[in-house]
Amino acid sequence: MCGGVGSRFWPYSREERPKQFIDFLGTGRSLLQMSYDRILPIVPKENIVVVTNARYESLIREQLPDIQPHNILLEPARRNTAPCIAWAAYHIRALDPEASMIVTPSDHLITGETVFADCVNRGFDFVERNDALLTLGITPTRPDTGYGYIQIGRETAPEISTVKTFTEKPNLELAKVFLASGEFFWNAGIFLWRASAIIEALHKYDPDLTDLFDKGIESFGTPAEKGFITANFASCNGNSIDYAVMEKAKNVYVECANFAWNDLGTWSALYDNSTKDGDANVVRDARVIAYDATGNMIAVPSGKLVVVNGIRDYIIADTGDVLLVCPKSEEQSIKQMVSDVRMKYGEELL
Amino acid sequence: MCGGVGSRFWPYSREERPKQFIDFLGTGRSLLQMSYDRILPIVPKENIVVVTNARYESLIREQLPDIQPHNILLEPARRNTAPCIAWAAYHIRALDPEASMIVTPSDHLITGETVFADCVNRGFDFVERNDALLTLGITPTRPDTGYGYIQIGRETAPEISTVKTFTEKPNLELAKVFLASGEFFWNAGIFLWRASAIIEALHKYDPDLTDLFDKGIESFGTPAEKGFITANFASCNGNSIDYAVMEKAKNVYVECANFAWNDLGTWSALYDNSTKDGDANVVRDARVIAYDATGNMIAVPSGKLVVVNGIRDYIIADTGDVLLVCPKSEEQSIKQMVSDVRMKYGEELL
Numbered sequence: 001m002c003g004g005v006g007s008r009f010w011p012y013s014r015e016e017r018p019k020q021f022i023d024f025l026g027t028g029r030s031l032l033q034m035s036y037d038r039i040l041p042i043v044p045k046e047n048i049v050v051v052t053n054a055r056y057e058s059l060i061r062e063q064l065p066d067i068q069p070h071n072i073l074l075e076p077a078r079r080n081t082a083p084c085i086a087w088a089a090y091h092i093r094a095l096d097p098e099a100s101m102i103v104t105p106s107d108h109l110i111t112g113e114t115v116f117a118d119c120v121n122r123g124f125d126f127v128e129r130n131d132a133l134l135t136l137g138i139t140p141t142r143p144d145t146g147y148g149y150i151q152i153g154r155e156t157a158p159e160i161s162t163v164k165t166f167t168e169k170p171n172l173e174l175a176k177v178f179l180a181s182g183e184f185f186w187n188a189g190i191f192l193w194r195a196s197a198i199i200e201a202l203h204k205y206d207p208d209l210t211d212l213f214d215k216g217i218e219s220f221g222t223p224a225e226k227g228f229i230t231a232n233f234a235s236c237n238g239n240s241i242d243y244a245v246m247e248k249a250k251n252v253y254v255e256c257a258n259f260a261w262n263d264l265g266t267w268s269a270l271y272d273n274s275t276k277d278g279d280a281n282v283v284r285d286a287r288v289i290a291y292d293a294t295g296n297m298i299a300v301p302s303g304k305l306v307v308v309n310g311i312r313d314y315i316i317a318d319t320g321d322v323l324l325v326c327p328k329s330e331e332q333s334i335k336q337m338v339s340d341v342r343m344k345y346g347e348e349l350l
Numbered sequence: 351m352c353g354g355v356g357s358r359f360w361p362y363s364r365e366e367r368p369k370q371f372i373d374f375l376g377t378g379r380s381l382l383q384m385s386y387d388r389i390l391p392i393v394p395k396e397n398i399v400v401v402t403n404a405r406y407e408s409l410i411r412e413q414l415p416d417i418q419p420h421n422i423l424l425e426p427a428r429r430n431t432a433p434c435i436a437w438a439a440y441h442i443r444a445l446d447p448e449a450s451m452i453v454t455p456s457d458h459l460i461t462g463e464t465v466f467a468d469c470v471n472r473g474f475d476f477v478e479r480n481d482a483l484l485t486l487g488i489t490p491t492r493p494d495t496g497y498g499y500i501q502i503g504r505e506t507a508p509e510i511s512t513v514k515t516f517t518e519k520p521n522l523e524l525a526k527v528f529l530a531s532g533e534f535f536w537n538a539g540i541f542l543w544r545a546s547a548i549i550e551a552l553h554k555y556d557p558d559l560t561d562l563f564d565k566g567i568e569s570f571g572t573p574a575e576k577g578f579i580t581a582n583f584a585s586c587n588g589n590s591i592d593y594a595v596m597e598k599a600k601n602v603y604v605e606c607a608n609f610a611w612n613d614l615g616t617w618s619a620l621y622d623n624s625t626k627d628g629d630a631n632v633v634r635d636a637r638v639i640a641y642d643a644t645g646n647m648i649a650v651p652s653g654k655l656v657v658v659n660g661i662r663d664y665i666i667a668d669t670g671d672v673l674l675v676c677p678k679s680e681e682q683s684i685k686q687m688v689s690d691v692r693m694k695y696g697e698e699l700l
Binding site for chain 2: 310
């Protein structure tokens with residue numbers, strides 16, 4: 001899944017070039033390319049399907065030249081994850097009715113690729129033998145209040161359990177209780193299932209969506225698919241797969257995973273996952289002289305000199321045409337700021 | 351006088367293009383051009399002499415195309431105001447032994463040009479009739495601790511008095527007393543005198559300097575002047591005219607002036623003299639959205655969007671290659687920062 005706009009990372013993440021297409025960690029590979037590299041040892045490249053917004057077609061082709069054009073599904077509109085996943089599932093099932101699939105965002109940070117591969121292979125094994133919708137739960141390492149949590153129930157296979165509850169963004173007190181209990185795992189938004197299983201669940205819990213896709217059932221996997229999607233995809237209701245299916249279905253399981261994971265959802269997350277300099281500032285690509293300035297996340301055009309004095313725990317993000325100076329503690333309001341920019345100055349700087 | 355580097359306004363004021371050459375107030379004219387415009391009604395343009403550092407010759411020619419090249423005195427080295435003024439005085443006296451002159455910095459803000467012209471003309475009248483070194487004293491409007499003050503003595507002509515004391519940068523308590531007394535005026539660094547009078551005073555109080563210039567006495571006003579200066583100017587000791595002469599000479603007078611004046615010595619001074627937006631931010635040339643952000647001096651490349659959150663009374667100065675974020679209260683350390691930049695990264699960004 002590669003169609004998001006990453007507005008919480010504005011002004012670095014822009015509608016024309018969202019977060020997943022940026023070399024956010026300074027590794028020389030974009031987050032999308034790092035996701036591709038991670039999946040390639042598990043899924044043959046001819047079976048890797050990228051679902052994205054139509055406007056990013058050329059970015060995908062440029063960054064993932066090994067992906068065949070017919071494996072790039074171009075959404076004509078943004079409708080959140082449920083329609084995106086439904087389309088991918090109909091597409092894959094048409095090519096192979098028995099296919100199982102992993103659904104993964106393209107803009108997360110995951111390290112420990114062998115642990116990741118072992119985990120995914122174990123998950124495939126489970127969903128191929130069971131009528132199961134499997135979500136990966138990451139063993140939490142801190143009482144993070146920005147993530148969703150999954151409470152596990154009964155273990156039904158090694159590392160795989162039933163789900164008791166899904167909880168969105170708890171407060172700190174609750175997050176601490178979750179962490180101490182050992183029963184709660186971070187919801188990574190990475191799913192494994194047979195294509196037929198998720199379509200069956202969508203029939204049950206989001207029939208409007210499957211009614212729409214079923215109208216084009218003959219087209220999937222054929223040259224007619226593109227025309228059907230162009231004509232119909234925008235009619236889907238925007239909905240997340242968590243809300244549409246995962247929080248409702250009875251055959252949901254969680255696989256407890258130990259790879260290091262971060263959704264890089266915010267500047268603070270990027271700060272936390274980056275190497276700090278001697279002043280505890282994180283500096284992407286710049287030269288910095290800091291006076292009484294610590295804990296800042298500084299991202300500016302390559303080679304720029306930044307002199308900061310008397311500023312702590314701020315985001316300083318400069319893209320040449322936009323400069324954002326904002327406390328890390330206020331980063332949840334960046335979405336609002338982006339909306340204000342749209343109101344005041346139009347689309348150009350989004 | 352147009353040869354300074356204006357390092358307190360770094361990164362906007364750069365060695366390659368110091369403050370006086372910049373359209374600092376967004377009027378469409380640089381501070382130098384505004385100074386020229388102000389003098390032009392008083393001094394015929396063929397009598398306006400610009401003294402600057404040799405490296406700024408092309409900037410002067412570009413910004414003041416009406417100044418004849420022989421009226422641009424190019425210093426081969428920076429030696430503060432005493433050698434600069436001495437050269438100009440020797441040059442002017444050679445062309446007209448009876449000439450009187452006004453010496454003025456090119457990077458100050460002055461409004462009320464008619465009041466200014468009246469004041470200067472009254473001053474010329476005084477120095478032409480008296481053996482006097484006249485300095486302009488600005489009626490203070492606030493207890494500024496960044497300026498030098500002149501205490502006036504006995505009034506010897508309308509608005510013109512003898513000088514009791516010169517006082518550099520008083521503390522706030524003292525500055526308040528000065529303001530209340532009505533006896534203290536800001537030292538604007540603008541001087542009027544006959545060329546022969548200042549040379550005579552230099553002979554008395556800075557004989558090393560006049561010894562040096564006297565060696566080339568035959569060259570001034572001739573094609574040989576340039577060669578003499580090239581060979582000798584760098585041997586002058588750097589010294590300010592205030593220290594060399596004004597604080598020592600007995601024939602110093604002050605003319606009390608009422609035009610609005612600011613030396614634009616600091617970002618705060620620019621802030622104080624600029625129009626504020628609804629959040630009390632001063633914004634040069636940019637588009638700004640401010641959240642809980644007031645009292646800031648924001649200068650960024652033309653048209654750039656700045657989004658600031660939770661930041662008060664800061665300087666945010668972005669020149670494309672350099673970004674400075676610094677509390678206004680820390681601006682006296684900008685010179686030190688520039689020095690640190692030189693140490694760490696060399697001359698390129700100065």
